[in-house]
Amino acid sequence: MKFMLIFWGAFLFFFCVPFPIFIYMASEELATEPRNSLAVSYGYLGxxxxxxxxxxxxxxxxxxxxxFKERNTIxxxxxxxxxxxxxxxxxxxVKYLPKTNMNIIQVVLSFPNLRNTMIEHEMMFHDSKPQEKRYDVGNNVKVxxxxxxxxxxxxxxNDQKVGFNASGVILRIVFIVLLIAYVIGLYYYFYMRESFDFGWRFLTFMHPIIFxxxxxxIYMLVFQLIVGKFxxxxxxxxxxxxGRNAEANIINVSQTGLTVNDQPELMFQVSFKDFKGNEHIAVYKKIVSLLNLSSVPKQGTIEILYDENDPKKIMIPKIF
Structure with a gap:
């Protein structure tokens, strides 16, 4: 995992920092006259x-x-x-850390939600006292x-500790400082190299300052899309x-054609009555493991959770 993060970090760094400069320097001849009008150049600058x-x-x-907001929320x-x-x-x-005598563990907790509906939730965290076996199956914990x-x-x-990783904070500060230095360096270097007393009229869309x-x-938007979707x-x-729970009647179950890691996405169309007695028809999509595909109900009823403010938004909490 750490290797993949380093690899993709280096990959993105290359295509975002030296690559645009290399392409520009290799393909563009140094222009001693303005490339754009004053209005266009200031538009590019803005x-x-x-x-x-x-x-x-x-x-x-x-x-x-x-x-900081998450810390304050905690x-x-x-x-x-x-x-x-x-x-x-x-x-x-998941992993034992011998230096600190801590375990990285993954557990599934079952407890009532804000509407007193029983739910299951999976979480991963560090167990600082593994010898006490506080998180063995069947034990109860306070949340x-x-x-x-x-x-x-x-x-x-209930006993969660809040703190900052000092080395992590320092690395974040260093990253921001380097990013600011890179941006200032881009503007300064190319202005001194290409302005020729014409100001910013050397700017084009493919110029490294912009490109x-x-x-x-682009990489930020792609990353957000992937994280948000999967x-x-x-x-x-x-x-x-x-959410509130309800027993829904299954109208139809079908595959959407989308797969994630070769696991198919199913679309459930269900009908149910909310706590006020109003009937709704809703659709829910869920990635299901191939091993559990045969256990997915195709008809009858199924337990769902819905948003009482917008009952069209539902989820199927059961892990197939």
């Missing part, structure tokens, strides 16, 4: 500044602001969280639910922790 400000804001928000949950007794239904040792489901995390363990930022922006579905988690 676009590049907005582009780099957005990129810097994105990284500062994700690396620092979100982290403090709020520790103070005002809704307590629940959770039962451990599955336990898996605190976040009463505000518009903020993450949606729940924490390097465009490449970074790794974390916030809307679904909000329904899991705050």
């Amino acid at each position: 676009f590049s500044l907005l582009l780099w400000l957005y990129i810097l804001g994105f990284f500062i928000n994700n690396l620092f602001i979100k982290t 403090y709020s949950i520790l103070k005002n969280g809704i307590p629940r007794d959770a039962k451990i239904t599955r336990y898996q040792l 605190l639910l976040n009463p505000n489901v518009s903020k993450e995390p949606y729940f924490i363990l 390097s930022g465009v490449m970074i922006l 790794f974390k579905n916030k809307k679904e988690e909000r329904i899991l922790f705050a």
Whole structure:
């Protein structure tokens, strides 16, 4: 995992930083006259500044602001969280860390959500006292639910500790400083090299000052798309922790044609009545393992959770 992160980090760094500069320097001849009119050149300059400000804001928000907000949310949950007794239904040792005598474990917890509907949730964390076997299957642990489901995390363990990884914070600061230095260096170097007393009239869309930022922006958007689609579905988690349960009649189950890691995506069309007695028809898509495909019900009824403010939004909490 660490190797893959380093590989893809180096890959993205090459295509976002030296690659646009190399392509430009190899293909463009040094122009001693303006390439654009004054209006067009200042348009490109304004676009590049907005582009780099957005990129810097994105990284500062994700690396620092979100982290501090999540820490504050955890403090709020520790103070005002809704307590629940959770039962451990599955336990898996992911990795043992001999230097700290800690286990990285993955457990499935079963507990009532904010609407007192029993749910199951999988989580991974560090067990600092593995010798106590607190998280063996069948044991109960205390959890605190976040009463505000518009903020993450949606729940924490009752004895969860909050802190910052000093080395991680330093690396984030170094990254932001290097990014700012790179951007300033781009503007300074190419202005001194190509302005020839004509100001910014050497700028074009393929110039590294702009194209390097465009490449970074594309990778940012692709990363967000992949993470949002395959790794974390916030809307679904909000329904899991705050949704009401209902027994739904299965209208149709079919494959969408999409596969993720060779696992098919199924589309469930169901009808159900909400707690007010109103009937709804909703659609839900779920990736199902090939090993569990035969156990997926095709007719009859199935337990669902729905958003009481928008009953068209549902999820099927049962793990097939």
